[in-house]
Amino acid sequence: MRAPLSEQVMEMNSAHLTNALKQAAGELGFGLVGACAAEAPAGYACLVHWLECGHAGEMDYIRRHRAAYRHPASILDGVRSLLMVALPYQTAEPVPPAAGQARVSRYAWSGRDYHDDIRKKLRILARTAETLVSGVRTRAVVDTAPLLEREFAMLAGLGWFGKNTMLLDRRLGSWFFLAALLLDCPLEYDAPHAADYCGTCTACLDACPTGALVEPGVLDARRCISYLTIELRDAVPETRRPGIGSWLFGCDICQEVCPWNRKVKPVPDATFAPCPALNPVELATLFDLDDDAFRARFRHSALWRARRRGLLRNAAIVLGNKPSPGSERALRRGLEDSDPVVREACQWGLRGEENKK
Numbered sequence: 001m002r003a004p005l006s007e008q009v010m011e012m013n014s015a016h017l018t019n020a021l022k023q024a025a026g027e028l029g030f031g032l033v034g035a036c037a038a039e040a041p042a043g044y045a046c047l048v049h050w051l052e053c054g055h056a057g058e059m060d061y062i063r064r065h066r067a068a069y070r071h072p073a074s075i076l077d078g079v080r081s082l083l084m085v086a087l088p089y090q091t092a093e094p095v096p097p098a099a100g101q102a103r104v105s106r107y108a109w110s111g112r113d114y115h116d117d118i119r120k121k122l123r124i125l126a127r128t129a130e131t132l133v134s135g136v137r138t139r140a141v142v143d144t145a146p147l148l149e150r151e152f153a154m155l156a157g158l159g160w161f162g163k164n165t166m167l168l169d170r171r172l173g174s175w176f177f178l179a180a181l182l183l184d185c186p187l188e189y190d191a192p193h194a195a196d197y198c199g200t201c202t203a204c205l206d207a208c209p210t211g212a213l214v215e216p217g218v219l220d221a222r223r224c225i226s227y228l229t230i231e232l233r234d235a236v237p238e239t240r241r242p243g244i245g246s247w248l249f250g251c252d253i254c255q256e257v258c259p260w261n262r263k264v265k266p267v268p269d270a271t272f273a274p275c276p277a278l279n280p281v282e283l284a285t286l287f288d289l290d291d292d293a294f295r296a297r298f299r300h301s302a303l304w305r306a307r308r309r310g311l312l313r314n315a316a317i318v319l320g321n322k323p324s325p326g327s328e329r330a331l332r333r334g335l336e337d338s339d340p341v342v343r344e345a346c347q348w349g350l351r352g353e354e355n356k357k
Contacts, residue, residue: 017132018083018188021181024128025085028121029269031172032086034156034190038072038079038182041151050218057222059231068146072182075147076139081187082180083125084149084156086167087118089272090175090264097246097280100324102315104278105226105250107177108302111275116300118142118179125181139182149178157190160197163216164204164254170197173261197260204254210243213254225251229314230306235341238348241317248281248314249303278303283315284330287337309339316345320352 018035025033047062047069056062068074072082089107097103107114122140129136141147150167154160158178159169166174198216205213212223221227225247228236236244255261289297294308303311316334319327327349334346 013133014186015188017129017185020132021083021125021128021187024125025083025121028124029087029267030085030121031088031176031267032158032169033083034153034158035081035083035187036152036155036157036189036192038082039155040071041069041148041155043148043151044070047148053220055214055218055220055222057227057232058234059221059227065146069148072147072152075141075145076137076182076184078137078184079139079182080185081183081189082152082156083183083187084153084158085122085125085179085181086153086158086169086172086176087114087121087179088172088176088264088267089114090173090261091266091270091273092279094252094274095279098324099322100283100319100327101280102246102248102283102318103252103280104248104303105252106175106274107272108249109274109278110272111278111301111303112271113300113302113304114177114272115142115144117271118177122179122181129181129183129185133185137184141180141182143178147180149180152180153178155192157193160193160195161217162204162258162260163198163202164213164258165217165219166255166258168197168258168260170260171264173258173264174255175261175264201259203257203259207253207257209245209253210240225253230310233307233310235344236313236317241348242321244314244317245321246280246318248283248311248318249306281315283319284326286312286315287330287333309341312337312339312342313345316342316349320345320349323352 022033051063072079094103119140119142126138129138153167159167162168168174210223210225212220214220225244228240229247229249298304312334316331319331331346331349334342337343
């Protein structure tokens with residue numbers, strides 16, 4: 001029996017809208033795009049268990065908004081669909097840091113704030129939806145709202161969960177940003193990604209210098225270099241400092257060793273190409289920045305997340321791990337800093353330098 005005319009029209013409109021949004025997303029540079037229904041994510045129970053195990057560390061904002069992760073309706077009332085998109089950011093290979101230098105995670109080394117770039121693209125997608133569906137309501141999300149992006153990306157067919165907790169695609173690996181456009185109208189939904197192509201590989205677990213991947217697909221943030229250098233606001237536990245190595249901001253180790261990332265082609269868009277000053281970073285220069293100079297240099301970049309305290313703390317740890325001829329001067333300058341966390345890290349860094357002479 002044929003469906004009522006109203007349902008046929010809705011189905012045709014949903015397909016037309018979905019195709020239009022996918023085409024627009026491709027033109028905007030999104031390498032992956034898929035649609036799924038707004039529903040309670042199956043992974044919510046895993047999130048609750050992860051929090052109860054203490055793996056979130058001091059990321060209290062996740063605990064505070066735990067209930068909101070139950071359903072995307074907490075973000076957009078009446079939401080019916082999610083358009084999930086992935087924006088590739090792999091542009092170049094890192095320059096190995098020498099003594100006195102440090103690495104910045106590839107997603108941040110452009111010196112730009114990727115949130116701003118992706119939001120602009122999502123606003124264009126939202127306007128596309130508005131021209132096709134009168135009165136449609138949308139909400140753009142770029143990892144700043146209580147949404148399990150990877151869960152919905154898998155539901156939208158974009159990829160599978162790797163053992164390093166990243167979403168993986170056979171063509172793009174994991175070098176991409178995830179984002180979502182929530183809509184209060186139906187779309188034509190893609191089939192969920194069901195296959196897992198990690199197999200017996202444990203490269204990411206084996207390579208993590210701090211043992212943060214406590215089991216396949218489970219990350220203890222308290223051990224993770226990205227958490228320690230970005231999210232943690234206070235002193236880094238001394239037992240974790242040697243594992244930080246040369247990382248000033250973030251960490252790419254579990255992605256760099258992943259076989260699916262070995263043959264990922266660089267994207268032609270230079271938006272996220274590395275800024276020379278961040279690939280690698282000259283650490284001594286950071287200790288010459290007061291609050292105003294720090295704000296001027298990093299306010300509109302992803303590195304602003306760590307704030308001045310975090311970056312100088314991290315710089316002191318890297319200098320302690322790998323001293324250079326000029327590191328003692330920089331660390332002694334840090335001993336006079338007004339921030340006690342920075343001063344303590346510099347004291348530790350000087351001890352490390354003495355031990356390696």
